[in-house]
Amino acid sequence: MPRLTTLFLIIILCIGRLSAQFVKIEQSGCDFRVDPDFLKTVPDNAKQSYTSGPSLPDSTFEKQCGYLLVPENRSKKNARMIKLPFIVVRSKNPDKRRDPVLFTAGGPGGSSLGMAAGLAKSPFIEDRDCIVFEQRGTRFALPYLRTFELDKTLKEATRRNLNKDSMAIVGLKKYKVALEKRGIDLAGYNTDETVSDIHDLLKALAIDSVNLFGVSYSGGLMTAVLQRDPDRIRSLILDSPLPTFVPIDEDEPVNFMEALHIYFENIARDSTSQQHYGGLRSLFHQYFTSIAAKTFELPYLEPGTKDSIRIKYTKNELLTIILDKLYDDSGRKELPRIITDMVNGNHQPYIRPYFDGFFRRNGAPDGMRLSVYCADQTAYHSEKVRKELDKIYPYLAGFHINDVYREMCDCWKVPSVSLNTKQPYYSAVPALLADGELDPACRPLYIDRISHYMPNSQRFLLKNKGHGVIGNSMRPIVKSFLANPYKKIMSNDVNMIAY
Structure with missing residues (x-):
C-alpha cells in the first residue's frame, strides 16, 4: 500500500476515534437527581427544593433515559467529561414518523427534563417520538452550576x-x-458548546432527521443548531424566540x-x-x-x-x-x-x-x-x-x-x-414562529426578523398573550405544521393572527 494512502487511513481512523469519544451515551434510569456535589452546598432551609426529580410521563409511555457524555470545554485538550441527561418519550402510534421532536428549555438556565410529561400530552407525541435534553450546567446536569x-x-x-x-x-x-x-471551567458553558452537545446527541441516537422545538433563549439556540449543520434538521418550532443576532x-x-x-x-x-x-x-x-x-x-x-x-x-x-x-x-x-x-x-x-x-x-x-x-x-x-x-x-x-x-x-x-x-443567515428550512402581542421580553418584532431570513416560515401572533404561547390553543396548528411544514396554515381564531 502506498505510504500516502496508509497515512491517510491512519488520519481517518484517528479522527473517527476522536469523534467517538465525543459521542458517548451512558444509559440510566429516569429517576434523575441533582448533582450530589452541589447538594453538599445547599443551605438546610433550601434542601427541600432540590430533593425531587423531574416530572415524567406516566408508565404507559415507553422511555429511554440516559446521559450524553461530552467534554466540558471542547477548545481544551484533555478537558474533563460532563454528563447531560436526556429522555426519549416513545410515541404510541404504530405508524409514527421517524423524525422526532427535540426540545430544550429557555432561560438560559432553565431545566428541560420536566417538559417530558408535558410533551406526552401534546400534539407532538401523536405521530413521533419526543426528546427532552438538559443543557450543560442546568438543574439535572452533572455538574450543576449553582x-x-x-x-x-x-x-x-x-x-x-x-x-x-x-x-x-x-x-x-x-x-x-x-x-x-x-x-468547573466556566468558559465551557455557552451557546456554541450547547450547539455541539445537541448535534452530538443526535449522532449518538442515530437520528438523521429531527424537528427542533425551542422557547425564548432556546428558540435562538435552535437556529444556531440549524446554522451549524442543517442537513438533519427537518423543521423548527420557535415559541417567543430570542434570535442569536439580537442584543x-x-x-x-x-x-x-x-x-x-x-x-x-x-x-x-x-x-x-x-x-x-x-x-x-x-x-x-x-x-x-x-x-x-x-x-x-x-x-x-x-x-x-x-x-x-x-x-x-x-x-x-x-x-x-x-x-x-x-x-x-x-x-x-x-x-x-x-x-x-x-x-x-x-x-x-x-x-x-x-x-x-x-x-x-x-x-x-x-x-x-x-x-x-x-x-x-x-x-x-x-x-x-x-x-x-x-x-x-x-x-x-x-x-x-x-x-x-x-x-x-x-x-x-x-x-x-x-x-x-x-450573525443572521438565510435558510430554506421551514419554521413555525409564534409570539404574544404582550410579550415584555422577546417582542413579535423578533419573529418578523427571523422570518426575513427564513422564507419558508409561518408566523402567528396571539392577542392578549405574553411570553411563551404554544399551548392548547395552537394544538391544531402545531399538528398541521408537523404533518406538512411547507403547507400554508390558516387560523379561524380571531385572537390568533396568521401572517
Whole structure:
C-alpha cells in the first residue's frame, strides 16, 4: 500500500476515534437527581427544593433515559467529561414518523427534563417520538452550576440597606470561586458548546432527521443548531424566540415599555376598563418619572425573625412587581388596580409580599445563565445604546430587567461565543414562529426578523398573550405544521393572527 494512502487511513481512523469519544451515551434510569456535589452546598432551609426529580410521563409511555457524555470545554485538550441527561418519550402510534421532536428549555438556565410529561400530552407525541435534553450546567446536569453566595449577599444587602449593585459583585466573586473550587471551567458553558452537545446527541441516537422545538433563549439556540449543520434538521418550532443576532441587553427595557403600552391601549379601548383606567398610561409615566430618584422605607419583619427592620426600596422594586404581572397571562388583569394603587402611594399591599418572596426564595441566577449571558450577550452589546433609553424613560436608569448585566460579566470573565453565531443567515428550512402581542421580553418584532431570513416560515401572533404561547390553543396548528411544514396554515381564531 502506498505510504500516502496508509497515512491517510491512519488520519481517518484517528479522527473517527476522536469523534467517538465525543459521542458517548451512558444509559440510566429516569429517576434523575441533582448533582450530589452541589447538594453538599445547599443551605438546610433550601434542601427541600432540590430533593425531587423531574416530572415524567406516566408508565404507559415507553422511555429511554440516559446521559450524553461530552467534554466540558471542547477548545481544551484533555478537558474533563460532563454528563447531560436526556429522555426519549416513545410515541404510541404504530405508524409514527421517524423524525422526532427535540426540545430544550429557555432561560438560559432553565431545566428541560420536566417538559417530558408535558410533551406526552401534546400534539407532538401523536405521530413521533419526543426528546427532552438538559443543557450543560442546568438543574439535572452533572455538574450543576449553582451556589448560594450571591443569594446570601443580596439578602444581607437588603437587610442592611447597602448598595445592591456593589454587593452583587461581592457575592458574585464568591460564587465564581466556589464553582471553580469544584473544578468547573466556566468558559465551557455557552451557546456554541450547547450547539455541539445537541448535534452530538443526535449522532449518538442515530437520528438523521429531527424537528427542533425551542422557547425564548432556546428558540435562538435552535437556529444556531440549524446554522451549524442543517442537513438533519427537518423543521423548527420557535415559541417567543430570542434570535442569536439580537442584543437583548439593549432591547429588553424598550420591549418592556412596548408591551406595557399595548396593554394600556387595550385597557383604554375596553369600555368597562376605560371608565376606571383610561388614563393609566399617562399616570404611570408621570408617577415613575417623579420617583425616579426617590427612596422609600418599609417597616418589615422578616419571616422567622423577631426583630423588625426598616428596608429601603426604590422604583426598581415597584417596576419589578409590574413586570412580573405583565408576564403572567392570568394575573395581568390585576395590573390596572396595582398601578393605580402605586400611583396613589399605596405600595404596601404589593411591596411587602415582594420582600416576603425575596427572602423566602433563592432567586440569584444559576452559573450557566451567567456564563451564557456573558458570553452571548454582554460580550457583544453596547452599553452606550442601552443608556440612550434612560433619556427617554428616566426611571429605567439603574433598573436591571435581566438579572445578569455588564458589571457582573466584567467580574465573571468568560470568553465570548463565536462571532459567526451572532450573525443572521438565510435558510430554506421551514419554521413555525409564534409570539404574544404582550410579550415584555422577546417582542413579535423578533419573529418578523427571523422570518426575513427564513422564507419558508409561518408566523402567528396571539392577542392578549405574553411570553411563551404554544399551548392548547395552537394544538391544531402545531399538528398541521408537523404533518406538512411547507403547507400554508390558516387560523379561524380571531385572537390568533396568521401572517
